[in-house]
Every structure is written in structure tokens, then in C-alpha cells.
Amino acid sequence: MKTPKNVHGALLGMVCLLNALTSCKKQDTINLQNGSVINNSEKSTTSVTSTIGAPSSNVNFSNALSQCKLQSSYENSGTSTTDYNTNGLVKSDYFYLSSTNKMVLISPLGASERTELRQNADMSLNTSQRMRFDAVIENIPSGSGVTIAQVHNDYSAVEKPLIRVYISGTSSTSKTITSKMSNTYEKDDTSYTSGSGSVSFSNGQRVYVRLQFQTSGKKIAVYVENKDNGQVYSQTYTVPSAWNNADGNYYFKTGAYNQGSDQKAKLSYNSLYIDQP
Secondary structure, three states, X not given: OOOHXXXXXHHHHHHHHHHHHHHHOOOEEEOOOOXXXXXXXXXXXXXXXXXXXXXXXXXXXXXXXXXXXXXXXXOOOOOOOEEEEOXXXXXXXXXXXXXXXXXXXXXXXXXXXXXXXXXXXXXXXOOOOEEEEEEEEEOOOOEEEEEXXXXXXXXXXXXOOOEEEEEEEOOOOOEXXXXXXXXXXXXXXXXXXXXXXXXXXXXXXXXXXXXXXXXXXXEEEEEEEEOOOOOEEEEEEEOOHHXXXXXXXXXXXXXXXXXXXXXXXXXXXXXXXXXXX
């Protein structure tokens, strides 16, 4: 039979054991904003407990991101955007590296809202340049949908992209991916050259997109492949003479630029490259 002293010692040992077990259950989580480790006892803005970091830390994105800035209207009221340096950048709501090593971009809710990567470049036509990416795409807004890739231009008079690749459709389960080219850079001129054909698309499918300048003839080639259903779309555009004044000021963009208003479009990139063929 235990003496009172022994009982007291046993009780004290049980208390210490319980304290040790409790502390062991306090798992570390990641503060997505700055990448530092915090305890569950502190308030966290996310329920994600796996490691998430900056997309620029991953070799599949680092080279492209070194050439880009992030533009997003996520933290603004309205559709005006804020520019961010992508080196080491993490935005837990809309720009981060997932635990499966995907670079995630999410648009805010609303038409003309966006989260995009904008290349810091002034390129001329007939130069050997391309942008290519592989991504899973989800939550496409209804109707006009979302633009996922562009050739744009920062000449002072340009008011819209030269080329855009976009997903659209009224059905919640079946949409299409295609492209079109603006015949002029004036906002009020609504004339376009539409691509011949399209690729069917359903929510959550994986696509490969490539935009590539040709080395002669002021031509830009668009290529889209749905990796899940095997469909392919390709189109080569000859840039109209109305854009001649803007030559030397071209750049690539990719991300989620909403044309519809009922979904926060999400792109989870497996890879993104901006390079020469």
C-alpha cells in the first residue's frame, strides 16, 4: 500500500505528463504573410497547416517572376491595382506557393477585378520571345469569364491588350478557351480578329498555354492544350498596321482578369516560364 508521500509523488508525475502531452499537441502553422512560424495559440488568418511559401522560391517560377511584378486589386476598393515586387512575396489570400508546390493566383470577386503577373519588359515584334505556363484553373465566372494570358503594350495611347486568351461560357460545367486580337488599340474601337476554333473546358481542368513572337512578319502565335481532354487550339495573328506606333513596347501578362462577376477565378500553376525559344 502507497504512503501519502508516494501518492503525492504519483499525482505530481501525472500532472507533469499531462502538461507534456498538451504541449506536444500544439503544432506549428505557417504565417502566410511573412513565412515565419507561429503557434496555434496565436490567432492565424488561415486554416492551412502545411508549409506555404513564396512562389519565387520555386525553380518552376523563379526565373519568370524575376521578370514580373504582381498587379492585384484584391486589397483595394474598386478595380484599381497595386503593384508588388514578386521576390519573396506572399499574399495569403491571392498569391502564394501551395504545399503541393503550385503557384496560386486568385482574383477578387467582381467584373474587371484581377490578380495578374505583368512582365517588366518593352519588347519589339519580330523578336524571339515567349511566355508559357501549365496550370489548373477553377471557379470561372459565368458569361464573359476570365482572361488568363495577354500580349499587352504600355505605349501611352494603348487602351486595351493586343491579344488575350480567355475562358468563357454560360454553362457551369462546360466552357471554352479561345483567343482574340484587337484590331486597334483605341478603347472605343470594338473591332477584333477572333481565333478560329476553341478548346472545351470544365472547372478544375489542367491547361498548357503558350504565347510566342515570330521572328518575322510581325506575327504572334497562340497555342492552348487541355491536358485533361487532349484538345488543342492554335492561332497565328498578324499584328495590324494600326499597332505600328506601339511597336517596341510589348509585354506578357498572365493571371486572372475577371470579365464575369460571380466567381473568384483561381489559377494553380505547375510552371511558368518567360524565355526565348
